[in-house]
Amino acid sequence: QVQLVESGGGLVQAGDSLRLSCAASGRTFSPYAMGWFRQAPGKEREFVAAVTWNGGSLYYADSVKGRFTISRDYAKNTVYLQMNSLKPNDTAVYSCAAKTKLVVGVTTSLPYDMWGQGTQVTVSS
Numbered sequence: 001q002v003q004l005v006e007s008g009g010g011l012v013q014a015g016d017s018l019r020l021s022c023a024a025s026g027r028t029f030s031p032y033a034m035g036w037f038r039q040a041p042g043k044e045r046e047f048v049a050a051v052t053w054n055g056g057s058l059y060y061a062d063s064v065k066g067r068f069t070i071s072r073d074y075a076k077n078t079v080y081l082q083m084n085s086l087k088p089n090d091t092a093v094y095s096c097a098a099k100t101k102l103v104v105g106v107t108t109s110l111p112y113d114m115w116g117q118g119t120q121v122t123v124s125s
Contacts, residue, residue: 002025003116009120018121031098047108094120
């Protein structure tokens with residue numbers, strides 16, 4: 001049974017950087033794509049970034065383009081989210097997700113069938 005475990009969240013000031021990690025544990029892991037989503041209090045979960053596992057195509061929400069970078073490490077079965085120039089409205093619980101079935105789309109939550117537990121990112125002004 002594969003599990004996704006996020007780490008790297010915390011409390012930072014506006015303008016700071018954080019790197020989130022999402023490691024897949026368990027048996028051999030080869031998803032079609034991995035994504036990061038976030039959910040702020042009182043708001044719906046929103047897409048942040050995604051990467052296709054084999055092709056390496058990258059996708060970003062407009063709100064994070066130029067500030068966040070998603071990457072993957074095959075050997076470690078890990079996906080990262082480098083977050084720079086953080087803003088207070090980036091505050092949310094960030095969750096990683098894996099799409100292990102051949103379904104269309106990577107920028108909405110529906111195609112993803114595995115989720116991590118989430119990690120809190122708080123950006124103070």
